[in-house]
Amino acid sequence: MACENETAIVLREAGQKVTPQRVHILCEVRHSGVHITASRLIEELRTSHPFIDASTVYRTLASAADLGLVYETDMGSGESEFEWVGKDRHHHLICRTCGDVTSLDNSYLDGVATLLYEEAGFQADLGHFAIFGVCKSCQTKA
Amino acid sequence: MACENETAIVLREAGQKVTPQRVHILCEVRHSGVHITASRLIEELRTSHPFIDASTVYRTLASAADLGLVYETDMGSGESEFEWVGKDRHHHLICRTCGDVTSLDNSYLDGVATLLYEEAGFQADLGHFAIFGVCKSCQTKA
DNA sequence: GTCGCAAATGCAAGTCGTTGCAGTTGCAGC
DNA sequence: GCTGCAACTGCAACGACTTGCATTTGCGAC
Numbered sequence: 317m318a319c320e321n322e323t324a325i326v327l328r329e330a331g332q333k334v335t336p337q338r339v340h341i342l343c344e345v346r347h348s349g350v351h352i353t354a355s356r357l358i359e360e361l362r363t364s365h366p367f368i369d370a371s372t373v374y375r376t377l378a379s380a381a382d383l384g385l386v387y388e389t390d391m392g393s394g395e396s397e398f399e400w401v402g403k404d405r406h407h408h409l410i411c412r413t414c415g416d417v418t419s420l421d422n423s424y425l426d427g428v429a430t431l432l433y434e435e436a437g438f439q440a441d442l443g444h445f446a447i448f449g450v451c452k453s454c455q456t457k458a
Numbered sequence: 459m460a461c462e463n464e465t466a467i468v469l470r471e472a473g474q475k476v477t478p479q480r481v482h483i484l485c486e487v488r489h490s491g492v493h494i495t496a497s498r499l500i501e502e503l504r505t506s507h508p509f510i511d512a513s514t515v516y517r518t519l520a521s522a523a524d525l526g527l528v529y530e531t532d533m534g535s536g537e538s539e540f541e542w543v544g545k546d547r548h549h550h551l552i553c554r555t556c557g558d559v560t561s562l563d564n565s566y567l568d569g570v571a572t573l574l575y576e577e578a579g580f581q582a583d584l585g586h587f588a589i590f591g592v593c594k595s596c597q598t599k600a
Numbered sequence: 601g602t603c604g605c606a607a608a609t610g611c612a613a614g615t616c617g618t619t620g621c622a623g624t625t626g627c628a629g630c
Numbered sequence: 631g632c633t634g635c636a637a638c639t640g641c642a643a644c645g646a647c648t649t650g651c652a653t654t655t656g657c658g659a660c
Contacts, residue, residue, distance in 0.1 A: 333607060333656050355646070369610045374647065376608090396647095409580050418580070424573060428566055436560070437594030438551050452579030475626050475637055497616075511640045516617065518638095602660090609654070616647080624639070630632085 319343050330383045340365050341376045342400075345386055351397040351417070389446050407442075411451035418451070461485050472525045482507050483518045484542075487528055493539040493559075531588050553593035560593070 323342045324334045332338065344357055344364075352360075354377060358370050377398055381388040387399045389408065407420040422442075429440045465484045466476045474480065486499055486506075494502075496519060500512050519540055523530040529541045531550065549562040571582045 335608065335656070337609070367610090370646090371611085371648075372609055409574070409578065409582070411580075412583065418578070420574075420578070424570055428570060431566060432551070432562075432589070432591075436551065436562070437597070438553075438560070438589075438591055439593075439597060440551070440589050440591035441554065442589070442591075447574070447580075447582050449574075449580055449582040451581075455579070455581060477626070477638065479639070509640090512616090513618075513641085514639055604659090605657100607654105607656080609652105611651090611653100612649100614647105614649075617645095619642100619644075621641090622639105623641100624637105626637080627635100629634095 319346060326385060330385065332379065332383070337365075337368050337372050338376050340368065341373055342380060342385065345377075345380075345398055346400040351389070351399050353397050357398065407445040407447060409451070410446055410448050411454055412448055413450055413454040416451055420447070461488060468527060472527065474521065474525070479507075479510050479514050480518050482510065483515055484522060484527065487519075487522075487540055488542045493531070493541050495539050499540065549587040549589060551593065552588055552590050553596055554590055555592055555596040558593055562589070 320339050320343055323339050323346065327334050327338060327342070341357070341361065344361060345352060348357070348360075354374060357377075358373050361368050361373065377386065377388070380386045381398070385401055387401055388396050389399070406422055407425060409418040409420050410416070425442045425445060429442050432438045432440045462481050462485055465481050465488065469476050469480060469484070483499070483503065486503055487494060490499070490502075496516060499519075500515050503510050503515065519528060519530070522528045523540070527543055529543055530538050531541070532538055548564055549567060551560040551562050552558070567587060574580045574582045
């Protein structure tokens with residue numbers, strides 16, 4: 317698949333060695349759609365590439381997150397979820413009651429980031445944010 | 459200490475049973491000052507009350523967080539930090555470079571919460587938030 | 601093509617936090 | 631003061647994730 321070549325280029329540009337393990341892991345993240353937990357990723361890789369160790373997956377994801385290739389978000393389940401960094405920066409609204417995850421446009425928090433920089437000189441990294449609360453339908457049920 | 463009686467009252471009002479373990483754990487959180495990680499809390503309790511099991515500490519903290527008695531915040535270290543809920547709601551600015559933690563007034567994010575409720579019907583729980591980024595002094599150093 | 605080295609990998613062992621379960625305990629009702 | 635029960639506790643086992651270390655491998659230099 318073309319994705320593998322592309323992933324290899326991204327890796328090389330980031331100054332990382334291009335190993336089949338890394339390419340497979342990152343391709344899996346790209347193809348997984350929205351979010352994928354580390355454990356589910358390991359499970360899926362176990363079927364397609366059984367020789368890849370869990371520690372390799374964790375290390376690859378951590379270094380990819382450092383380089384900004386993937387986002388790592390704590391979705392409140394205790395497990396981190398990973399997502400390939402696409403063009404559109406967005407956040408997530410996570411319902412504490414039903415666990416539903418909704419995407420949220422970046423614009424909501426842009427104002428906060430600007431304000432923080434102007435008033436505190438703090439360059440906030442609001443690239444990918446998880447906001448907990450109670451969604452509309454759970455509120456009406458209650 | 460008076461704190462123990464007070465903690466017991468808070469627990470009873472919250473509909474929880476008042477056990478010595480819970481009182482000790484929550485007192486420790488109250489006295490620890492700003493933030494304390496679960497593992498450090500367990501370590502401190504080990505010296506003062508060696509008979510309290512780690513699982514009891516985690517369960518007590520989780521139920522106290524549910525009841526809004528303590529805040530649970532992911533400070534990016536992988537470990538959750540706990541803080542006794544005082545009168546002032548506030549957030550934290552955490553520098554990715556030097557690890558410094560600064561408190562941030564609640565007002566910055568109040569606007570976001572209002573906007574989310576009006577536009578998405580989502581009741582955001584912004585009681586205690588950790589925002590990552592780069593602080594002023596680290597920016598000037600770079 | 602092959603050499604050398606830093607980076608990446610796989611394995612095993614360890615830590616951290618959670619969960620199931622049987623026994624214990626706080627406390628409301630009598 | 632006694633009783634019953636739900637909530638709480640401690641233990642042990644488990645899953646998730648990390649770390650140390652010896653081995654392997656990608657890749658730039660020759």
